[in-house]
Amino acid sequence: MMECQNNSTRGVIQAVILLVASLGTGCSDQGDPGSTTTATTTAPATQPPAQAGSKGPDLAFPSGPGTANYTTEGPIKAEPPAINAGLVEPGSTVKGDFKLLNTSGQPVTVLAARPSCTCTTLELDGKTIPARSSINVPVEMKVSSATGTKQAAVNIVFKGLNQIVQITLTAQVAYKIKGTPTPYIDAVAPENVTGTFGLQSIDGRPFNVVSVMGQKPVFVGFNPGSDAPRNNYTLRYDLRSYPCNAMPMYAIIETDHPECRILDMRIRHECTRFKPQLSLGQFVANAGVIPVGGRGEFMMEIKNLGNAGVSGVSTSTPEVAVRLVDQVSDGTNVQCTVEVVPRQGVSGVLYFPVTFHAAGRSAPVQVYCLVE
Template sequence: MRLSSITSPAKALFASLALTAFMACGVPVTPPVTITPVAPQVPAVKSLPKGAEQISFNDPAYASRVMRGAAATSGPISASPATVDFGVVRPHSVVEGTIRLSNASSQAIFIEKATPSCTCTTVDMVGKQIPAQGSIDMPMSMKTNDAIGAKVAKVDLVFRGIPTPLSVTYKAEVAFIVRASPPFVDMTTADLSGKIELDPAKLRGTYKVQADDRKPFRVLSIDNQPASIDGFDPAKDAPRSEYTINYDFTTTPDASIPRWIIVETDRDDCPLVDLRVRHPATRYVPTIPFEQFRAAAGATSPNAAGEFSILLKKFAGRVLAVQSGDARFKITETSQTSDESGMLMRVGFSIDPALRGSYLFPVKFTVQAPSLEGAAPNSPVQGDLFVYGLVR
């Protein structure tokens, strides 16, 4: 097995995400890959990866989608807006814009530090000065990764002679072009004490799958089985941009309830859509600070290798081993890099040549850190990450 470390700053932009089908149980596991820690690196965004989308809220065509927050102040310095919300953006997009820094004092003020909260954010303001009774523009950019959901980046500015830092924030909701609504299937209810229990009436229901760009597409399978689509016959009807899909777990044993439902589509830019299944049997108690509990390996052709990445948030320890929990998948390589947001792990794996369709398998991480909730300092802790993908 090959061991490597990330040396290219651009690799630190990979992150994790998301989609999975049903879990295989009772299969033998492959030997773990042990990890040799590497020195932390702090990469910066130099350029856009090939095919990345770049968006600017300074572009009039995009401005209507952006919500600008009120100004923030630190002494005589104000930032306007203090928070920029880009709304819904795609994975691997770059959003950018300009925030105006104003100085209400009678003398110029220098910017001594401009510290992003993660390497997904780029800003170059150190050493610049804001003129007395004047203002300057601060360009910023934020790159989204594989992780689906809310994305927040912050930059802390420190000014010479001003003790209190000033913070500005970028926000975005990262989502694939095809989405499920709601993004989960909830079969639970809470009693008066707050205890979560199964609600048998919710074992059967529907959810929608829709394309944000309204382009027609086809649903090819649900968890590798033919889809039950309300009011649609794939043999007769033309593709649509939205479907209502039926689910029924009334006769499914608890042990066979999937953690996620995986919808396969015919779109190359979004071959899989996942829905979290909320059921007492699928409850997950995290022991490792993964950014998400699932990671996307994407679609591959037969006999090709898979790869995923995952961020361990605010993690200052070591990853000791990575082990597949399914004999059809074998961990072949790992690499890691660290910055203020945590440790980013990239993991490569081989796939059984006979496998076709969507898949989900657990990957067990063994880590060690000075401080992890519920664990003694520097004691080994294990936790599962669920990896999804597609072979076709």
């Protein structure tokens, strides 16, 4: 990752990712606000870090006299200035189109267009907008497996103008099943170490709960042996058997819903507070359903690495092997793609740490998948 732009203009023209994370099912929040470093659920890595992939090119904004004086006023208009994709599946790609309208009597050329995160792609640099005309610009945003509101910005500057134009893409990332009445298990208070939580399909489709945290689900007011599948359930949880250093950050839930076979719910507890050494885009990743003998993958953004890329990934779990297959830098953040290969003979729900190594630091991400 390369810090390529002039510090005097960085605050004006560097796009800033806005991740409005909610503590929801599949939460990607950066831990509880104000939390301090406490025990994690990871163990020292027993597998050496996998080798890093290639880094992307440097992305530099213009610098020089006057570049600190960009304004949002000028002859170039974005139509629409914001694109809201609505409800989308985790791991999907959001696509949209906007227009750049040139209201002046002279053609204007795009000098630089920079998305706020490596998850967003567009090709705009060097394109010319004819006088009193417009050009169509397609843009894509790849969302992660974490749920919540995802928003990315694209900042655009032009040759001969001190104008900056910003567009935003927003999506509500959600699984077909959500936690109720809150999208997390609140076990912070000692009396809440046992309790209940709900699951509900947002598409209204009946489904079965197969397992919760690797165990048979304990239902309230439902008999799976005699009752027909429902589109919502109340279930019991009990965290008393977990020592503090093994308290899971997430409850992993397996269902038979065809569009939501496996999902997570954040467990809020004093022992799951976490402050990593690296700035992670999210704390959890869903590697999906992996066929026996096959392989899966997940994506993870590491923020604010400066000139350093990710040197590798590792896991302390013998049931899987992990490998960093690609990383793309935008000059500040790195978007990583990690391959997950379950060992021969392994099946069922897996929940394991994957540790990212960069710049002499490391940070674990909680990863889960269903092997069948």
